[in-house]
Amino acid sequence: MDFDHENVRLVVNEDRLSSLPDELIHHILSCIDDTKFVVQTCLLLSPRWQFLWKSLPRLSFYSGRFPTLPKFSKFVTNVLSRRNNHVEVSSVKLKYSGAASQAFVKKIANYAFSHNVQELIVISWPKNYYEYPLCLFSSTSLKHFTFSSELLDPDFTPKMPKTPWNFPALTTLHLSEITLCEDKREYFDLFSNCVNLKNLSLSSFRVQAKVFDIISPRLSSLLLSKKKCTTVINVIAPQLENLTIINCSINHLDAAPGLSSFVYSGEAPLKWFKGSFHFLNKVSVCFSFWRSNMLYREEDARETISMLQELQSVKFLTLNFDIVECLSAYPDLLSHLPSPFSNLICLTIDPNMRRDAYKVNMSTEARNFLLENSPSAMFIMDIPEEPPTKAMIAKQAREMKRAKLIADIERCMTELKTSLEQVNTVLVERKEAAEKTKVALENIIPEVKVWTKKTITKSEPEQPTESAESRKVLGGLMTKFLARVKKMEKLVMQYDDLSVDIRSKKEYVILLFEKLPKRQRAEMETRYARQLEEAEILSVHLHSTYEDAYNYLEEMLGDVTECISGCNSTCQDVSSSKLPLASQPSSSTSAIPRP
Numbered sequence: 001m002d003f004d005h006e007n008v009r010l011v012v013n014e015d016r017l018s019s020l021p022d023e024l025i026h027h028i029l030s031c032i033d034d035t036k037f038v039v040q041t042c043l044l045l046s047p048r049w050q051f052l053w054k055s056l057p058r059l060s061f062y063s064g065r066f067p068t069l070p071k072f073s074k075f076v077t078n079v080l081s082r083r084n085n086h087v088e089v090s091s092v093k094l095k096y097s098g099a100a101s102q103a104f105v106k107k108i109a110n111y112a113f114s115h116n117v118q119e120l121i122v123i124s125w126p127k128n129y130y131e132y133p134l135c136l137f138s139s140t141s142l143k144h145f146t147f148s149s150e151l152l153d154p155d156f157t158p159k160m161p162k163t164p165w166n167f168p169a170l171t172t173l174h175l176s177e178i179t180l181c182e183d184k185r186e187y188f189d190l191f192s193n194c195v196n197l198k199n200l201s202l203s204s205f206r207v208q209a210k211v212f213d214i215i216s217p218r219l220s221s222l223l224l225s226k227k228k229c230t231t232v233i234n235v236i237a238p239q240l241e242n243l244t245i246i247n248c249s250i251n252h253l254d255a256a257p258g259l260s261s262f263v264y265s266g267e268a269p270l271k272w273f274k275g276s277f278h279f280l281n282k283v284s285v286c287f288s289f290w291r292s293n294m295l296y297r298e299e300d301a302r303e304t305i306s307m308l309q310e311l312q313s314v315k316f317l318t319l320n321f322d323i324v325e326c327l328s329a330y331p332d333l334l335s336h337l338p339s340p341f342s343n344l345i346c347l348t349i350d351p352n353m354r355r356d357a358y359k360v361n362m363s364t365e366a367r368n369f370l371l372e373n374s375p376s377a378m379f380i381m382d383i384p385e386e387p388p389t390k391a392m393i394a395k396q397a398r399e400m401k402r403a404k405l406i407a408d409i410e411r412c413m414t415e416l417k418t419s420l421e422q423v424n425t426v427l428v429e430r431k432e433a434a435e436k437t438k439v440a441l442e443n444i445i446p447e448v449k450v451w452t453k454k455t456i457t458k459s460e461p462e463q464p465t466e467s468a469e470s471r472k473v474l475g476g477l478m479t480k481f482l483a484r485v486k487k488m489e490k491l492v493m494q495y496d497d498l499s500v501d502i503r504s505k506k507e508y509v510i511l512l513f514e515k516l517p518k519r520q521r522a523e524m525e526t527r528y529a530r531q532l533e534e535a536e537i538l539s540v541h542l543h544s545t546y547e548d549a550y551n552y553l554e555e556m557l558g559d560v561t562e563c564i565s566g567c568n569s570t571c572q573d574v575s576s577s578k579l580p581l582a583s584q585p586s587s588s589t590s591a592i593p594r595p
Contacts, residue, residue: 063096064333073104089115097125106133117143123148125129138166150177164193176203207231225246284318301330312340318348321360328363349381358386416505437488491550499542506535
């Protein structure tokens with residue numbers, strides 16, 4: 001198949017990024033959550049991309065990407081001044097550290113609101129006294145607002161607008177780490193102009209006013225978490241459906257009968273909710289009782305019972321262990337009361353936040369009070385296991401160590417068994433090779449004796465030729481003899497190596513036995529007694545075979561050396577041959593293998 005190399009070269013050189021449609025490029029760039037990186041990407045990737053950042057509907061500014069705040073402010077000014085003003089802004093995200101009165105905050109807010117922004121996220125870490133610009137809290141287009149102002153210096157208090165925020169289109173508002181009102185006025189109202197607000201979240205907030213009213217006619221979901229003041233909070237939300245209160249309190253709640261989900265976590269008891277719940281679907285209550293000497297007060301039990309009776313319409317109920325334990329501490333208060341729950345589908349007792357949850361027991365009276373009128377309801381109460389004591393942990397450690405020791409013994413015995421099988425398999429072959437070498441040695445010796453005698457006889461000066469010939473034949477015989485000796489010596493040493501290997505493995509197993517308790521040690525010794533005995537017998541047999549072969553070789557060398565002792569240089573190679581001493585074990589015998 002022929003290729004058109006010119007066309008291929010053109011395809012390769014083509015800028016494919018430039019051929020992408022604007023909508024796809026905008027989607028790709030929107031995945032980059034930093035306008036600085038977006039601008040850099042457009043300038044680097046493709047000539048056609050270098051101006052596309054100007055029409056992106058999403059802006060994200062992070063001061064942490066710049067060495068100083070003035071340089072960050074300059075970048076913000078350049079981006080906003082060069083952006084296509086005919087394109088609306090859908091989302092703006094601003095994260096910065098420094099004074100909120102910086103010009104760039106006001107500049108970003110004015111630009112975003114003038115371009116009908118719908119989502120605004122402002123997260124700041126102020127370092128000193130500051131005052132937020134008023135323009136940040138007024139917009140006719142904004143629908144989603146997230147605002148966090150975590151103080152780096154707790155001695156400073158921010159200045160917020162003293163009038164209600166003007167967000168007529170706002171539907172979702174998340175506020176955290178913020179002081180909403182810094183003066184001690186009698187009354188404070190912040191959200192009355194947010195007429196379309198549906199979702200409100202206040203976390204780690206502070207209000208210095210005596211009364212804080214949350215008035216929102218369309219509010220459907222409210223989260224109040226970690227209030228840092230003693231301000232009285234009133235909630236007026238006729239369309240409220242989901243209410244979550246965490247470490248916070250409400251003085252008065254005016255909610256519609258449509259409230260279906262209620263989550264509370266904090267101190268007990270609750271007194272502000274009476275008459276507020278009519279058609280609840282899901283409820284989760286987690287009380288933290290203050291207890292002296294680990295005893296619950298009867299007053300707490302009575303008020304907890306009163307609270308539960310207010311939740312009689314609930315279908316899915318979750319209570320923490322403190323509530324169950326408090327009710328169980330006063331069974332007489334429950335014995336004559338009927339269960340208030342007739343619609344209950346599932347009751348869950350949550351053990352979280354209690355280290356000693358394993359100690360909690362639910363009394364019969366408490367169980368009947370919660371479940372008697374809903375006999376088909378699912379009941380979930382997973383009591384955790386008691387955490388191990390130091391003695392239990394030490395025992396587990398010993399058991400694990402013992403289990404590992406037994407596993408090591410079993411592994412070593414398996415290796416020893418394999419070694420025994422392999423040695424028994426090759427022992428016959430090596431014995432046959434040794435016998436053949438032995439026969440070859442014995443066949444050479446008579447010839448050596450004959451030619452040694454001829455060599456000595458013909459060594460007179462008048463027979464120089466015959467003497468040289470005899471020495472040559474005798475030299476050849478001695479070369480064969482030494483070769484057989486070396487071969488026999490190699491087989492002899494293999495016997496010794498096998499013996500050492502088996503004995504060392506057996507000794508290591510015995511060493512492991514000594515680390516076991518007496519009873520387990522006796523069991524393991526009984527279990528492997530036959531294999532250890534077989535290993536001992538085979539090791540002794542191998543070493544005995546080694547000694548016999550060594551003695552045999554020593555005897556052969558002695559005979560040959562004595563036979564040719566009168567032949568001068570002919571016997572030098574034989575007389576210089578050395579054999580390992582049979583009485584000295586090989587150096588490997590002291591090296592016991594470790595796992």
